[in-house]
Amino acid sequence: DTLVNQIAAGEVVERPASVVKELVENALDAGALRVDIDLEEGGVRLVRVRDDGGGIAADDLPLAVSRHATSKIASLDDLEAVATLGFRGEALPSIASVSRFSIASRRPDDAHGAVLAVDGGRVAAVAPRPHPPGTTVEVRDLFYNVPARRKFLRAERTELGHIEEWLRSLALSRPDVELRVSHNGKPSRRYKGGGALFSDERLNETLGGEFAKHALRVEHEGAGLRLHGWIAQPAYSRASADQQYLYANGRAVRDRSVAHAVRQAYADVLYHGRQPAYVLFLELEPARVDVNVHPAKHEVRFRDARLVHDFVYRTLHDALAETRA
Numbered sequence: 038d039t040l041v042n043q044i045a046a047g048e049v050v051e052r053p054a055s056v057v058k059e060l061v062e063n064a065l066d067a068g069a070l071r072v073d074i075d076l077e078e079g080g081v082r083l084v085r086v087r088d089d090g091g092g093i094a095a096d097d098l099p100l101a102v103s104r105h106a107t108s109k110i111a112s113l114d115d116l117e118a119v120a121t122l123g124f125r126g127e128a129l130p131s132i133a134s135v136s137r138f139s140i141a142s143r144r145p146d147d148a149h150g151a152v153l154a155v156d157g158g159r160v161a162a163v164a165p166r167p168h169p170p171g172t173t174v175e176v177r178d179l180f181y182n183v184p185a186r187r188k189f190l191r192a193e194r195t196e197l198g199h200i201e202e203w204l205r206s207l208a209l210s211r212p213d214v215e216l217r218v219s220h221n222g223k224p225s226r227r228y229k230g231g232g233a234l235f236s237d238e239r240l241n242e243t244l245g246g247e248f249a250k251h252a253l254r255v256e257h258e259g260a261g262l263r264l265h266g267w268i269a270q271p272a273y274s275r276a277s278a279d280q281q282y283l284y285a286n287g288r289a290v291r292d293r294s295v296a297h298a299v300r301q302a303y304a305d306v307l308y309h310g311r312q313p314a315y316v317l318f319l320e321l322e323p324a325r326v327d328v329n330v331h332p333a334k335h336e337v338r339f340r341d342a343r344l345v346h347d348f349v350y351r352t353l354h355d356a357l358a359e360t361r362a
């Protein structure tokens with residue numbers, strides 16, 4: 038089974054940033070409002086994610102690291118309308134098969150916590166371990182037993198950069214959650230929690246005051262679709278192809294057609310040949326968006342792509358045109 042998990046890891050785990058993503062998403066699925074992320078050497082030596090979520094019963098720890106044992110999907114109907122971030126039940130077993138892994142947890146009502154270690158896929162016995170309510174997952178020495186994969190890891194700075202970029206994208210969509218990051222023992226980032234969705238404060242924390250100052254707020258609803266967020270106006274001078282954030286029902290996604298709609302609206306009203314910076318949240322009925330396209334879940338498929346494209350184009354076109362009038 039270790040081999041199967043290692044093969045799956047090839048899909049799910051590319052680099053430390055993928056580990057951070059899977060662990061933090063699990064924390065959020067467990068209802069965490071505060072997540073601490075400790076990293077060493079760009080996450081290659083250590084990724085430790087601690088949350089204050091609902092925790093896992095000691096007896097269930099072995100399940101958490103076995104394949105396809107998700108607690109989040111009960112039926113095929115659920116699969117059609119997944120609301121949680123994870124749902125395949127393969128992240129933890131995959132990660133645990135290519136690292137020195139441990140998961141410690143306690144549910145708020147349990148008297149004692151417990152820990153389960155997995156070394157390169159070999160699962161140890163559950164042992165008692167004091168732990169505050171919530172969960173801590175430690176991933177050490179990523180790919181230590183898969184040299185062919187380890188070879189593709191980049192310099193510490195580069196790996197850290199990927200982690201920070203993913204966290205920024207997450208922070209934008211979850212201003213209610215406090216995120217603290219440390220790297221090599223020093224605090225490196227902190228996003229304050231408790232914020233409301235669509236709040237200027239989180240925008241400031243993530244993309245900076247310049248973006249916030251020049252951002253046009255957009256909010257529009259129609260045809261069962263809702264778009265809200267910000268698009269930068271031309272006075273925002275930063276080259277901004279790297280500041281394009283799109284979310285579908287709260288998940289960070291990439292979609293060529295929506296990206297095109299934004300660029301086209303921007304070009305038609307304002308300038309050609311410039312990349313607009315934006316943060317846009319698209320809300321629609323879960324059944325109208327397919328997130329099962331790829332395990333990494335960045336790509337989505339909209340059931341009515343044309344409608345979504347035109348809605349985004351029209352909304353931004355009108356909002357931008359109004360600022361010119």
Ligand code: ADP
Binds near residue numbers: 059108123125129
């Ligand atoms: P998935 O998220 O797709 O269900 P994972 O492999 O990521 O699969 O996690 C397996 C299971 O372990 C989850 O379904 C959940 O029950 C449990 N789990 C993992 N991380 C946490 C956490 N931080 N808090 C509570 N439960 C967790």
Ligand code: MG
Binds near residue numbers: 122129
């Ligand atoms: Mg998961």
